[in-house]
Amino acid sequence: MKIKKILNNGAVLTENENNEEIIVLGKGLAYGKKINDEIDPRKIYKIFTPFSGKQKKLLLETIHETDPIFFQISQKIVDRLKNEENIDLADSVYITLTDHLATSVERAKKGMYLSNKFLWELKNYYPKEYSYGLWALKLLDRQFDLKFPDDEAGFIAVHIISGELGNDIGDFQKSVNFIKNITKIVKYYFNIDIDYQSLTYNRFAVHLKFFWKGMMYDRKHQEFGDLSQEILKVIKNSDIESYKCALKIRDYIDEKYNYELSNEDIMYLAIHINKIISDYKGKKK
Structure with a gap:
């Protein structure tokens, strides 16, 4: 070339x-x-x-106005996600994340820090992305001799999530609301306090995250293979309530998003819900 x-x-x-x-x-x-x-x-x-012409324009503007070090930091973040999690981010994240990092450092040097209103949701619904945001903060702190608050890790996580979704940052808020509303259905159906820090809930949130992406952009059902053993386990435990709760979620998604869950979708939800309830009951003993 x-x-x-x-x-x-x-x-x-x-x-x-x-x-x-x-x-x-x-x-x-x-x-x-x-x-x-x-x-x-x-x-x-x-x-x-x-x-696209729009992306090219934004990229050229970012390149002209931004120190190359911020592109390099963005690359380190993206490379680590690829190598450790096998996550490929949309190209747009290079532009938006690089611009965000440069702007954040510029503000920080003036003692100006932003509060992240989604920090709780990010920590609990997207813990993996948030952990990479914290790691990225260390890169910035070392490079520029700064001390960012955790809110900034949340902002970086939002860009990572948007890169995963392959869409703009507005989709992040929609996905957060989706996870929050599904979690509320489970919480109020069983009248329990959910342990958002637990591995069980984290798996549930991850399942919902990828379900949201598939529902909004693929609009097709994913085949998960033979569920007979897991289904049998749920039936043997006589946990019909987890199944009923999954049906309530099905009805909510159908009404809100005009998307019909398959039987496998419902059973996977029931399995996750069953594990959350089992954890809750185990901790109550």
Whole structure:
């Protein structure tokens, strides 16, 4: 690949083998280079291709206005998610997260910090993403000699979640409300206090997170395979109430989202609910 335009020391405009215009990022990628020079593939850490006109405009603006160090930090966050969790984030997260990190550091240097109104939901509904947000804070603190509050970890988590969903940040709030409302149905059906920090609830929240994504964007049912053993376990425990609660959730989703749950969807909900109730009863003994 040859350089068509140098955007900054770490970003260039070029073309791929299909003659599509792409933007390539890499530490020191364009240092000492000029137009038509070959790009060193060993320095590349991100390629944007192909992209919409709107995304290209936002990306170019971000590149021109932002220190490349923030792209590198974003890359570290995304790489860790890919390597440890096998999570691929949408390309848009590079733009939004990089811009957010740069803006946050700029504010922090002036002693200005934002409060995150979704911090509780993030800690409890998206603990994995929040934990990566905390890890990212350490990168920022070390790099810029700052001390961010935990609220900032929540903001970073929101960008990660939006990257997972493949949509804008507004979808994060919708997914949070979905998980919150389903959890309320379980909580009030059984009149219990749910332990949001438990592994059992975390698994339930993760199930709801991916169910939400499938419901909103795939609109098709996922095949989970043979459920006979799990179903048998629920039946043997005579836990018909978990099944009834799952039916209430089915009715809510049908009415609110015009989406019909399959029998497997219902049974998986019942299994998760059964485990939450079993945990609750075990702790009450």
